[in-house]
Amino acid sequence: MKLAMIGFGQAGGKIVDKFLEYDKETGSGIVRSAVAVNTAKADLLGLEHIPEENRVLIGQARVKGHGVGADNELGAEIAEEDIDEVQGAIDNIPVHEVDAFLIVAGLGGGTGSGGSPVVAKHLKRIYTEPVYGLGVLPGSDEGGIYTLNAARSFQTFVREVDNLMVFDNDAWRQTGESVEGGYDHINEEIVRRFGVLFGAGEIEAGDNVAESVVDSSEIINTLDGGGVSTVGYASEDVEVSSGGGGLLSRFKGDDSTDDGMDTANTTNRITSLVRKAALGRLTLPCEIEGAERALLVMAGPPKHLNRKGIERGRKWLEEQTGSMEVRGGDYPTNAPKVAASILLAGVHNVPRIKELQQVAIEAQDNIDDIRDQSEDNLEDLVEDDEDELDPLF
Numbered sequence: 374m375k376l377a378m379i380g381f382g383q384a385g386g387k388i389v390d391k392f393l394e395y396d397k398e399t400g401s402g403i404v405r406s407a408v409a410v411n412t413a414k415a416d417l418l419g420l421e422h423i424p425e426e427n428r429v430l431i432g433q434a435r436v437k438g439h440g441v442g443a444d445n446e447l448g449a450e451i452a453e454e455d456i457d458e459v460q461g462a463i464d465n466i467p468v469h470e471v472d473a474f475l476i477v478a479g480l481g482g483g484t485g486s487g488g489s490p491v492v493a494k495h496l497k498r499i500y501t502e503p504v505y506g507l508g509v510l511p512g513s514d515e516g517g518i519y520t521l522n523a524a525r526s527f528q529t530f531v532r533e534v535d536n537l538m539v540f541d542n543d544a545w546r547q548t549g550e551s552v553e554g555g556y557d558h559i560n561e562e563i564v565r566r567f568g569v570l571f572g573a574g575e576i577e578a579g580d581n582v583a584e585s586v587v588d589s590s591e592i593i594n595t596l597d598g599g600g601v602s603t604v605g606y607a608s609e610d611v612e613v614s615s616g617g618g619g620l621l622s623r624f625k626g627d628d629s630t631d632d633g634m635d636t637a638n639t640t641n642r643i644t645s646l647v648r649k650a651a652l653g654r655l656t657l658p659c660e661i662e663g664a665e666r667a668l669l670v671m672a673g674p675p676k677h678l679n680r681k682g683i684e685r686g687r688k689w690l691e692e693q694t695g696s697m698e699v700r701g702g703d704y705p706t707n708a709p710k711v712a713a714s715i716l717l718a719g720v721h722n723v724p725r726i727k728e729l730q731q732v733a734i735e736a737q738d739n740i741d742d743i744r745d746q747s748e749d750n751l752e753d754l755v756e757d758d759e760d761e762l763d764p765l766f
């Protein structure tokens with residue numbers, strides 16, 4: 374499907390930039406337009422692929438291009454005040470050519486965390502196209518303020534978008550590596566997962582289209598109904614050599630038996646990839662049981678995809694989620710691998726969110742306590758015990 378992407382804040386801008394890079398490399402054609410919005414000038418300058426005229430610096434009067442310093446209330450205020458500047462960039466998007474808007478942001482910071490829900494609300498009021506969010510949760514080692522920002526933004530963002538897809542940095546940190554050190558690798562993972570999903574709806578008629586190819590309306594219908602979504606992914610390298618049978622058939626010189634075996638292998642490979650994708654690491658780890666809707670996309674060379682495998686995978690997902698709304702289809706590509714990408718929409722059983730909220734509440738209480746005591750503490754420090762000193766004036 375074709376998306377108008379808006380990267381809000383540093384993380385949002387970098388991820389949308391990566392989506393453009395992915396588009397160029399794979400020719401998937403999912404980014405119809407890309408806009409970056411930020412209060413920090415340096416972050417906008419650091420982008421590589423988003424055209425300069427689509428980079429919008431907001432809040433100049435308030436923060437002079439230096440960012441909001443993880444103050445997401447200020448981020449939200451600035452987005453409200455400067456919404457016309459954001460709209461100015463969106464006016465250049467041929468909205469009749471896009472299937473949906475996608476607002477991307479790190480929820481733990483200030484600009485994207487505060488500004489994304491404001492822009493989502495604005496877009497929903499003006500356009501009929503769906504407005505989706507892609508929200509990134511902070512790592513648990515980032516500290517209280519980031520967690521508090523994320524918990525508050527999450528609540529607001531979910532309410533304002535048609536669906537919030539979530540990626541949890543914490544679940545993707547590699548052992549022994551700080552989150553910062555791993556952003557490149559994390560951003561590639563984000564773009565790969567969502568790229569396969571959104572790219573599926575972009576296959577042109579006549580490309581080598583199987584009848585069960587995924588259409589963008591199936592992605593939209595899966596996301597429709599709102600709530601929170603997560604994506605699973607698994608892939609396996611395959612040979613793309615033309616001429617079917619491969620090494621074994623050449624040895625046996627018997628194509629017919631080999632075809633049967635190939636079909637069985639293809640089906641088994643698909644079903645095992647579906648399990649791996651759903652039960653492995655999700656973008657937002659959660660219990661898949663109870664997910665309201667799901668979409669299975671099988672990407673790969675057409676000869677490695679078959680209807681039976683996808684049907685089995687779909688049925689298995691129905692059993693695991695308990696949902697009757699599990700869609701599925703192909704995404705024929707030329708890449709030498711078969712990949713299963715699973716969108717689980719409307720998930721409810723997400724311990725990570727409950728944990729985030731708990732830490733956020735503690736951080737909020739702690740911040741309130743410190744503020745309450747601040748005046749007394751300062752007085753204790755500044756005033757001498759016996760009150761013998763007088764201030765200058």
Ligand code: GDP
Nearest residue numbers: 382383384387479481482483484485511512556
């Ligand atoms: P903002 O510019 O004020 O919106 O804040 P940032 O986007 O810099 O940071 C917000 C949060 O996003 C941080 O707490 C990190 O968890 C996360 N983050 C920052 N940069 C990246 C990035 O490149 N990739 C990912 N996945 N997360 C990031």
